[in-house]
Amino acid sequence: MSYTIALAGNPNCGKTTLFNELTGSRQRVGNWPGVTVDKKEGICKKDKELHITDLPGTYSLSPYSAEEIIARDYLVKEKPDAVIDIVDGTSIERNLYLTLQILETGVPTVIALNMMDEVEARGDEIKAEKLSRILDVPVVPITARSGKGIGELLAQAAETARGKKTPQKLLVFDEKLQRVIDEVEKELESSGESDSAWKAVKLLENDENIAAGISEELKNRIRKIIGKAYGSNEDPEAIIADQRYRYIAKVVKDTVKKSAAGHIETKSDKLDKILTNRILALPVFACIMYLLFACTNSENFLFLGIPSPGIWLAGLVESVWGGLTGVIEGLLGNASPWVYSLVIDGIMAGLGSILGFIPLVLVLYLLISFLEDCGYMARIAFVLDRIFRRFGLSGRSFIPLLQGFGCSVPAVMATRTLESEKDRKITAILAGFMPCGAKLPIFALFVSTLFADSNQTLVTYSVYIFSIVTAILVSLLLNKFVYKDGASNFIMELPQYRVPTLKSVFIHGWEKVKGFAVKAGTVIFVSTVLIWFLSGFNLDSFNGKNAAENEDGSIMCEMNDSFMASVGNVIAPVFKPLGFGEWRPAVGVVTGWIAKENVVVTFAQLYEEDVTEEYLEEYFSRFTSEELEELGFEGGAYDSEAAGDIYSESVLFEGGDENALPHMKDDIKTKAAAYAYMVFNLLCMPCFAAVGAMKRELKTWKETGKAVGIQMATAYAAALLVNVVGGLFL
Amino acid sequence: MALAMMEIGETREIKSFHGKEEVKRRLQDLGFVKGEYVQVIGENPSGLILLVKGVRIALNRGLASQIIVA
Ligand SMILES: Nc1nc2c(ncn2[C@@H]2O[C@H](COP(=O)(O)OP(=O)(O)OP(=O)(O)O)[C@@H](O)[C@H]2O)c(=O)[nH]1
Numbered sequence: 001m002s003y004t005i006a007l008a009g010n011p012n013c014g015k016t017t018l019f020n021e022l023t024g025s026r027q028r029v030g031n032w033p034g035v036t037v038d039k040k041e042g043i044c045k046k047d048k049e050l051h052i053t054d055l056p057g058t059y060s061l062s063p064y065s066a067e068e069i070i071a072r073d074y075l076v077k078e079k080p081d082a083v084i085d086i087v088d089g090t091s092i093e094r095n096l097y098l099t100l101q102i103l104e105t106g107v108p109t110v111i112a113l114n115m116m117d118e119v120e121a122r123g124d125e126i127k128a129e130k131l132s133r134i135l136d137v138p139v140v141p142i143t144a145r146s147g148k149g150i151g152e153l154l155a156q157a158a159e160t161a162r163g164k165k166t167p168q169k170l171l172v173f174d175e176k177l178q179r180v181i182d183e184v185e186k187e188l189e190s191s192g193e194s195d196s197a198w199k200a201v202k203l204l205e206n207d208e209n210i211a212a213g214i215s216e217e218l219k220n221r222i223r224k225i226i227g228k229a230y231g232s233n234e235d236p237e238a239i240i241a242d243q244r245y246r247y248i249a250k251v252v253k254d255t256v257k258k259s260a261a262g263h264i265e266t267k268s269d270k271l272d273k274i275l276t277n278r279i280l281a282l283p284v285f286a287c288i289m290y291l292l293f294a295c296t297n298s299e300n301f302l303f304l305g306i307p308s309p310g311i312w313l314a315g316l317v318e319s320v321w322g323g324l325t326g327v328i329e330g331l332l333g334n335a336s337p338w339v340y341s342l343v344i345d346g347i348m349a350g351l352g353s354i355l356g357f358i359p360l361v362l363v364l365y366l367l368i369s370f371l372e373d374c375g376y377m378a379r380i381a382f383v384l385d386r387i388f389r390r391f392g393l394s395g396r397s398f399i400p401l402l403q404g405f406g407c408s409v410p411a412v413m414a415t416r417t418l419e420s421e422k423d424r425k426i427t428a429i430l431a432g433f434m435p436c437g438a439k440l441p442i443f444a445l446f447v448s449t450l451f452a453d454s455n456q457t458l459v460t461y462s463v464y465i466f467s468i469v470t471a472i473l474v475s476l477l478l479n480k481f482v483y484k485d486g487a488s489n490f491i492m493e494l495p496q497y498r499v500p501t502l503k504s505v506f507i508h509g510w511e512k513v514k515g516f517a518v519k520a521g522t523v524i525f526v527s528t529v530l531i532w533f534l535s536g537f538n539l540d541s542f543n544g545k546n547a548a549e550n551e552d553g554s555i556m557c558e559m560n561d562s563f564m565a566s567v568g569n570v571i572a573p574v575f576k577p578l579g580f581g582e583w584r585p586a587v588g589v590v591t592g593w594i595a596k597e598n599v600v601v602t603f604a605q606l607y608e609e610d611v612t613e614e615y616l617e618e619y620f621s622r623f624t625s626e627e628l629e630e631l632g633f634e635g636g637a638y639d640s641e642a643a644g645d646i647y648s649e650s651v652l653f654e655g656g657d658e659n660a661l662p663h664m665k666d667d668i669k670t671k672a673a674a675y676a677y678m679v680f681n682l683l684c685m686p687c688f689a690a691v692g693a694m695k696r697e698l699k700t701w702k703e704t705g706k707a708v709g710i711q712m713a714t715a716y717a718a719a720l721l722v723n724v725v726g727g728l729f730l
Numbered sequence: 731m732a733l734a735m736m737e738i739g740e741t742r743e744i745k746s747f748h749g750k751e752e753v754k755r756r757l758q759d760l761g762f763v764k765g766e767y768v769q770v771i772g773e774n775p776s777g778l779i780l781l782v783k784g785v786r787i788a789l790n791r792g793l794a795s796q797i798i799v800a
C-alpha cells in the first residue's frame with residue numbers, strides 16, 4: 001500500500017529543501033519565490049510506502065500564475081492522502097492564510113513549522129502544541145535545511161495519511177458569512193457537486209476557475225443567495241479575506257511570542273539599503289555582473305595578469321584530455337584506419353573540443369547559483385523593473401533571462417512564473433537569445449581562431465552585449481507589433497538574505513557536471529559518430545569504388561565528396577549573404593540545433609586536417625624577423641623544416657590558440673563573416689530540448705513555431721547586418 | 731492618499747484598492763487587506779519596498795498608486 005503526501009506552502013518557505021531531505025533527491029533550491037515551477041515526485045527514503053510530491057509555491061488556492069495553478073489542481077483534484085503544509089515560521093501570519101484554505105478543502109493535513117533556526121535566532125517563540133490544539137492538526141517545528149525535526153514530522157505525516165484524519169472545520173467566519181456559505185454548500189450538494197464545502201467558499205470569493213465548472217443555472221441560484229445576504233456595495237471576497245486574517249491574528253496572538261514589538265531592523269534591511277538603493281543599486285549590479293564574467297572567462301583576471309578560475313580549470317582539463325588521447329593513440333597503433341579515424345578524429349577530437357569548456361560553464365553556473373541562493377535575485381528583478389518596463393517587460397523577466405546564461409531549458413520553464421501572457425511569450429523568445437553555456441565554446445573557438453590578433457576578451461564580451469542589445473530591441477519590436485497587451489505589475493516578496501550552504505552549492509555544481517556528462521555520453525556522443533560517418537563516407541564507400549581507388553584500401557572518401565558535403569551544399573547558399581555560404585559552417589548551424597555544443601564538435605571534426613606547408617608559410621608570414629627569431633627560427637629567417645615543430649609549440653604561447661582550427665579561415669574569410677556566424681548561432685533557434693520547453697510553456701505548436709520563426713528571422717537579420725556593415729570596417 | 735506617496739519609515743492603514751479584480755485578490759493573498767498597516771521600508775525608481783505582516787514586499791509605483799491609505 002502506498003500513500004501520497006504533497007508538500008504545499010507559500011513560495012520560498014522551504015518545500016523543496018524538505019523534499020530533498022525526505023527523498024534524497026537534488027531538486028533545485030533557491031532563495032526567491034518561484035523556484036519550483038512543476039510538481040516532482042519522489043519516494044521517501046525512510047518509509048518507502050510514502051510517495052512525496054513537491055509542488056510549486058502558492059499564496060492561496062485561487063491561483064494567479066501558471067505554476068500556482070499546478071499546485072492548486074494537485075491539491076484539490078488529485079487529492080493526496082495527506083498534505084504537509086509548510087509554514088515559514090518567520091512570517092507565520094501570512095503563511096497561515098494558505099493554511100486555512102488548505103484546511104477548508106478537508107484534506108488530511110500536518111503543519112510543518114519551518115525555519116525554526118531563524119525563528120530562534122530572532123528570539124521569538126512559537127507554541128506548536130497550542131497551535132496544534134487550535135487548528136486541530138499536528139504541528140511539528142522543523143529546520144528543513146539541517147534536517148532537524150524531520151523524523152517527527154514524517155511520523156506524524158505517515159499516521160495522518162494512513163488514518164485519513166480529515167481536519168475539523170474551524171470557526172473562522174462570523175455567523176452571517178458562515179450561514180451564506182452553508183446555504184451555497186447545500187445548493188451545490190443538491191446538484192451533485194463534489195467538494196461542496198470548499199467550492200462554496202471559493203464561489204463567494206469569485207473564483208472564476210470554480211465558477212466555470214458549474215452550470216449557468218446553478219450559478220444563478222447561488223448568485224441569488226449571495227445577493228440576498230450582501231448588498232451591491234459589499235464585497236464578500238474582501239469580507240472573507242478580512243475574516244481569515246482576523247482569525248489568524250487571534251491565533252498568532254495566542255501562540256507566538258515575539259522578542260520585540262514592531263519591526264526591528266535586520267541584516268537583510270541593512271543590505272537592502274545598499275543593494276536596492278535608489279542610486280547605488282544599478283552600479284552595484286553592473287559590478288556583480290562584470291565579476292561574474294571575469295571569473296568565468298578572462299585571460300587577464302581582474303587585470304591581475306592571471307587567468308580567471310574558469311580559464312585556469314579549463315586548461316587543466318584540456319591537458320588531461322590531451323594526455324588521454326595520446327595514450328589511446330598509442331593503444332590503437334595497429335588498429336585499422338577507420339577505427340583509428342573514428343576514435344581519434346571522431347570521438348576524441350569531437351568530445352575534446354567541448355570538454356575544456358565544462359569548467360567555464362561550471363564556474364559561471366556556480367556563481368549564478370550563489371546569486372540565486374543568497375536572495376539577491378528578487379532584489380535585482382525589482383531594481384531592474386523600471387528599466388525592463390521601458391522595453392515592455394516586467395523586472396521578473398530578468399530571472400529567466402539570467403538563467404538563460406546557464407541553460408535555455410530551465411530559463412524557458414521559469415517564464416511560467418510571469419503573470420502576464422505577453423511577458424511569458426516574449427521572455428521565452430528572448431531566453432533563446434542568451435549566450436547559454438553550450439554556446440560558449442562557439443565563441444571561444446571563433447575568437448581564438450579568427451580573432452587571434454584582436455583583444456579576445458573584448459570580442460567575447462561584445463558577444464554578450466550583442467545578445468542583450470538584441471533582446472532589448474526585439475522586445476521593443478514585439479511589444480509594438482506582435483504581442484500588444486497592457487503592462488503588467490510587479491509584485492514580489494523579497495526573502496531574507498541567506499548565506500548559501502556548501503551543500504546546496506555542491507549540489508548545483510554536481511548536477512551541472514552530471515548533466516553535461518550525460519549529454520556528452522548520449523546526444524553529443526551519437527552526434528560525433530554521426531558527423532564522423534556522414535563526413536567520411538559516401539555511396540561509393542559501399543559499392544567498392546572507394547576501396548579500389550584508395551591506396552590503403554580504405555572505404556572512406558574525401559570530405560568534400562561525403563554525404564555531409566552533399567547535404568551541406570544544398571543549404572549553404574542560404575547563408576551566402578551572411579558571409580559563410582560554405583557547406584561546413586552550414587552543417588555546423590544544423591547540428592547545433594541538436595545541441596549547441598555540436599557546432600564546435602562539428603568544426604573540430606570537419607576542420608581537423610593536417611597543417612600543410614603552405615599554411616605554415618602563411619601563418620609565419622605575419623611575424624617580423626625579430627619575432628621569428630624569438631619564436632626559434634635561427635637568424636630570424638623562415639625555415640620550412642623547423643616550421644612544423646615551432647608552430648605546434650608556439651601556438652601555445654598565444655593563449656587558447658591550441659584550440660584553433662586554422663582551416664576555418666578557408667571558409668570564413670573575413671572577421672565580419674566570423675562575427676556574423678557567432679551572432680547567427682547565438683540568436684537562431686535554440687537546441688531541440690529548449691524548443692520542447694518552449695512548446696510546454698506556449699502550449700501550441702503554432703505559437704511555438706511563431707516564436708522560433710521570430711528567433712530565426714532575428715538571427716538572419718542580425719547576422720546579415722553584421723556581415724554587411726562589418727564588411728565595411730573590418 | 732495613494733500608497734505611492736508615502737515616505738520611507740511611514741506607516742499607514744490600507745483603505746481601498748482601485749484596480750483589476752485579480753490583482754486585488756493577489757494583494758489580499760499577500761496581506762494587503764483593508765485595515766492592515768503597511769510600512770514603507772525602502773524606495774527606488776522601480777517602486778517601493780513595503781512591510782506587511784512582517785514580510786517584505788516590493789511593488790512597482792503604478793500599482794502602489796492604486797492602493798489608497800489613510
Ligand atoms: N535558515 C533556513 N533556511 C531554510 C530552511 N529551509 C529552507 N531554507 C532556505 O529557504 C530558501 C527557499 O528554499 P526552497 O526549498 O527552494 O523553497 P521552496 O518552498 O521550494 O520555494 P519555491 O519552489 O520557490 O516555492 C532556500 O534559500 C533555502 O536554503 C530552514 O529550515 N532554515
Ligand SMILES: [Mg+2]
Nearest residue numbers: 015016035036
Ligand atoms: Mg521549491
